[in-house]
Amino acid sequence: MKKLTSPDIRSIKLDDAGFFGHFINIVRDSVIPYQWETLNDRVPDAAPSHCVENFKIAAGEAEGEFYGCVFQDSDLAKWLEAVAYSLMSKPDAALEATADDVIELIGRAQQPDGYLNTYYTVKEPGRRWTNLRDNHELYCAGHMMEAAVAYYYATGKRRLLDIMTRMAYHIDSVIGPEEEKLHGYPGHEEIELALVSMYHATGDPLMLKLAKYFIDERGREPRFFDIEAEAREGARRNRRYRDPGDYAQWHRPVREQDALEGHSVRALYLATGMADVARETGDETLLDACRRLYDNLVHRRMYITGGVGSSPAGERFTFDYDLPNDTVYAETCASIALCFFMRAMLGNEADGRYGDTMETAFYNTCIAGMSLDGHNFFYVNPLEVRPEASRRNPEHRHVLPVRPKWFGCACCPPNLARLIMSIGRYIYTVDGSTIYTNLYVAGDASLHTAEGDVTLRTETQYPLDGTVKVMASAGKYSLALRIPAYCGGKYSVTLNGTPLNAEIRNGYAVIEREWADGDCVILTIDISPRRVYAHYKVQNDAGKVAVARGPIVYCLEEADNETPLGGAALPQSSELSCEYKPDKLGGIFEITADGTVAVDDGDDSLYRSTPPARKNTKLTFIPYYTWANRGEGEMTVYVRES
Amino acid sequence: MKKLTSPDIRSIKLDDAGFFGHFINIVRDSVIPYQWETLNDRVPDAAPSHCVENFKIAAGEAEGEFYGCVFQDSDLAKWLEAVAYSLMSKPDAALEATADDVIELIGRAQQPDGYLNTYYTVKEPGRRWTNLRDNHELYCAGHMMEAAVAYYYATGKRRLLDIMTRMAYHIDSVIGPEEEKLHGYPGHEEIELALVSMYHATGDPLMLKLAKYFIDERGREPRFFDIEAEAREGARRNRRYRDPGDYAQWHRPVREQDALEGHSVRALYLATGMADVARETGDETLLDACRRLYDNLVHRRMYITGGVGSSPAGERFTFDYDLPNDTVYAETCASIALCFFMRAMLGNEADGRYGDTMETAFYNTCIAGMSLDGHNFFYVNPLEVRPEASRRNPEHRHVLPVRPKWFGCACCPPNLARLIMSIGRYIYTVDGSTIYTNLYVAGDASLHTAEGDVTLRTETQYPLDGTVKVMASAGKYSLALRIPAYCGGKYSVTLNGTPLNAEIRNGYAVIEREWADGDCVILTIDISPRRVYAHYKVQNDAGKVAVARGPIVYCLEEADNETPLGGAALPQSSELSCEYKPDKLGGIFEITADGTVAVDDGDDSLYRSTPPARKNTKLTFIPYYTWANRGEGEMTVYVRES
DSSP, X not given: XXXXXXXOGGXXXXXXXXXXXXXXXXXXXXXXXXXXXXXXXXXXXXXXXXXXHHHHHHTTSSOSOOOSXXXXXXXXXXXXXXXXXXXXXXXXXXXXXXXXXXXXXXXXXXXXXXXXXHHHHHTOGGGTTSOTTTSOHHHHHHHHHHHHHHHHHHHXXXXXXXXXXXXXXXXHHHBSSSTTSBOOOOSSOOHHHHHHHHHHHHOOHHHXXXXXXXXXXXXXXXXXXXXXXXXHHGGGSOTTOOOXXXXXXXXXXXXXXXXXXXXXXXXXXXXXXXXXXXXXXXXXXXXXXXXXXXXXXXXIIBOTTSOBOXXXXXXXXXXTTOXXXXXXXXXHHHHHHHXXXXXXXXXXXXXXXXXXXXXXXXXXXXXXXBOTTSXXXXXXXOSEEOHHHHHHOGGGTTOOSXXXXXXXXXXXHHHHHHHHHTGGGGTEEEETTEEEEOSOOSEEEEEEETTEEEEEEEEEOXXXXXXXXXXXXXXXXXEEEEOOGGGTTOEEEEETTEEEOOEEETTEEEEEEEEOTTOEEEEEEOOOOEEEEEOTTOGGGTTEEEEEETTEEEEEETTTSOXXXXXXXXXXXXXXXXXXXXXXXXXXXXXXXXXXXXOOOSOOOXXXXXXXXXXXXXXXXXXXXXXXXXXXXXXXXXXXXX | OOOOBOOOGGGEEEOTTSHHXXXXXXXXXXXXXXXXXXXXXXXXXXXXOOHHHHHHHHTTSSOXXXXXXXXXXXXXXXXXXXXXXXXXXXXXXXXXXXXXXXHHHHHHHSOTTSOOOHIIXXXXXXXXXXXXXXXXXXXXXXXXXXXXXXXXXXXXXXXXXXXXXXXXXXXXXXXXXXXXXXXXXXXXXXXXXXXXXXXXXXXXXXXXXXXHHHHHHTTOSSOHHHHHHHHHHGGGSOTTOOOOOGGGTOSSOGGGOOSOOXXXXXXXXXXXXXXHHHHHHTOXXXXXXXXXXXXXXXXXXXXXXXXXXXXXXXXBOOSTTOOOSSSOOOBHHHHHXXXXXXXXXXXXXXXXXXXXXXXXXXXXXIHHTBOXXXXXXXXXXXXXXXXXXXXXXXXXXXXXXXXXXXXSSOOHHHHHHHXXXXXXXXXXXXXXXXXXXXXXXXXXXXXXXTTEEEEEEEEEOTTSSSEEEEEEOSEEEEEEEEOOGGGTTOEEEEETTEEEOOEEETTEEEEEEEEXXXXXXXXXXXXXXXXXXXXXXXXXXXXXEEEEETTEEEEEETTTSOSOGGGEEEOTXXXXXXXXXXXXXXXXXXXXEEEEEEOOOSOOOSEESSOOOEEEEEEEEEEXXXXXXXXXXXXXXXXXXX
């Protein structure tokens, strides 16, 4: 089985000025420092975190009770991971010293047997490993392992890697196939993918063995979580109740799962772990399962924005073609997890569709999770919002019309921070002497191929612009440029100014040649505004259309349009015009079109014999990721087509 | 202030063969006997009731614990009330003997001080009147009072009336303006309207005084439920939390309320009580409040089907123009309560709009609550159903695609039974020498007017047919026939075959004359199929149209149409054809029209650049009240107009 490699993130230097530069700078300059204040409870008007304090108490250096969610430790882990990526791209001695200090604190909070978890250490010391289903011990360990690996790559310092290696050995002493061990797996997946990272960083086969065990054991009969619940709840247990298990993906063995089910973040972390383990072990049955999950997702369960999770109850997937726009969940973390899954799939096979899905999730739901100034965050990313419904209809209460400052359960903001800071990991994959470009990001890359080292310089304003210029270094290798499916084949490639008919292979235009230094490839992708329609079985979108430009989905917002937005209609014949607005929303291409909107015609009857009057109007669309940056108002991605 | 009178239900004899006859016969022959078996726990596959058993335990005639909801007693009350109406229209000695027996049991369950409530008597004898907000003591008393009045009218027997009079005196000893009494009111309104009925039946002014007290006290500062909660919860209470109170309509004094808020059944029972008290006391400020509540309701908060309550969370009203079709609540009981409110308003003033609203609620949501065979019942009456969503999307879980047999909380079925059996009470109101006909129902009526007694014979198949024939008796009086707004002024009246230009007054065609015996008025209302559009602010219905015929709203059902129904479209130019189908769904007028439906065009992409292909189809509409009688399938009231 062929494997693709992903270049070391340290070998990718992104330009500050590119589209990503803005987001990276915000995270570095604003999110990471703010988050540290939050973790230390120094932000007066934010929800208390107590996260660092919990570690101090666990280390015996402070008095007090554990406070926060059972997975509170993971907030610190995600922060450390984001810090590590930040240090890779821009050294900061003070920040590194702060991180070193808190890593030492983590070390002191680790128990003599290697166990690390402040909730159990402080609050229920005798109850470790009694509730894998609900209590996130393995999840927190996974996040800290990811932080450990990133921090090791960033600084060369092994301290956290060693701490988490000890924790992995402790876990292996408690969980595994041996009769005396628990035959368990995490109730919230995450550690599977983290253990594969640990395997890469340490080379220790125990890491891969544990990851594979968690994947293989999941959902097997007799089901571990039934046995665990019986042991925990005993006489209190309702024995007639059988947990369907799909909420946390233990309804059947993973190789027999055909669709992502249940809690969407869990499901996608699991899928990522499956793809990672498949890559390392060459397990084709596992990879086949990943392909099935992906196919079902992109054909039946993903919002046009790359959002996933159709229901707030369980933050979960529901069923095929069920994509309500207004009661949606579409958690930021779930789209982040989708990026992880796509990256893991690209490690298994070069298929441009994974890149397409990854960029859809990234440029829409992921970055919509953060306000343009980096101070406010969405968990839920709706495709249709009426502020009064959010306030007064309980089914819409989870859909916030403006991003709040921070959350008591702070999963999305730090998760988004680490994704943005590590975007360099998502750009390239290398297979032998072929370099696959999966995202178009301005910057410099040094890549190892089977035929030797290659440096590439990319200049582009993508996705604001459809032109990508790549300057190659000398050598014999192939450059495979992802051609996004959205362009419908409308693209062109030139080499040193001469048009080139590059072969298309699995969604990539492949240029195989002996390169000379300074060879310049220009890829031009048609990103002109276009209409997008949903499959006819998506009832919520029937008769409606969305507008997109390149990978960026657009929306109507009350600040630019007459309300109610539900009354707007876009005639099939209207042209979509596009204009750059440098001073609007950080600089956007605004799309306008002639449309109509229902208006007050003086008849206040609730039900009437003639349709409400309409008038002509100009419909103004803005990029979805920029919505809710101008106060509270209605928003919709889909508009009725007339 | 003028008052209208409502004739004694015993003076109205409905034809068995009319549209109502079917429903009345079902309730008498099927629902009432079945319900009695249920109340006695003799239906093996239905949820246990324990209702009669609770009374036996309270009477000291059985051992055991109270079982059921805190308002379980009300099930027996509603059954007794339905029985009373049934006995009025068709004597049944065995049924009456059963009722007499259970009334004696109720008497034995009454406590020496007049208190009657099996929950408190059996389960918490020391805690009476400590939780008026949640525990339904007054609600149960109200229902039993309604039963007592109906049974007294039906049989002349005062036993239950006396029992409930003693209970009313007991309540008066506990609750009232005097310093030593509780300054309370019910958490679930119902007793207000019941006390007015008791006042009519007994003439005892204490009944009206109590009803007025509950109305006047509600929502006043300091708010009783805050004080009660403080007393009950003491130290456990979160003192920073202030209950908004709108769920149960105590957010402000009733005369200051502008819209029906909160739990929709509660809100409409309160509105009914307000209208009843306004009628009895001549209180114009109270009547004004009722008018405001009504205006807001019909202009902003009522479904086209007469359903009310936009959210299942709290079974409640949400906000103006928020009428989701698929996550709706629209409880059967709420539309029943709306009929009560309209009847009470018609007791205050002759306004055809109240009759219009009443018949909309009755012919659509109310009777849709019951299967055509009377064996199964809906609580929730959606306007759009996808069975898979009901099973797999938590926001749709309350929306059942088929009527279940009975419910553990059995409020709707017996409530519907009593409404149907008492429909005679809703037909006429009399003001001096004017007889207002508010519903068109075949049968005979004897009415007292200021100018003497009148008998009317009505022959009609309304609403299946638009022709109503009324034969009058001799005398000088006015006949005022409600002209439904839906006909848009398309109606005609003849007197003994000669066209008549009757004056229209407040929605009624008024014929004022000296009648001769056998004078025959024929009213013909245009009920040809029509399109109905919602107000432009109802976002869920934007671009959509509904089909109706007379007061009956239609729907598309999967049994007759291609799915997904969300993909169907009705061109603006399509003609609506209507045909009687005697063997379909108990005999209906089916409406058909040329339409289109989205189809599988071979492209399985979730998002695509062209709209899904469409094909021509015949759209078949059936009356909404007949849906879900042919197994599980999709249903929609609104269809996209193209």
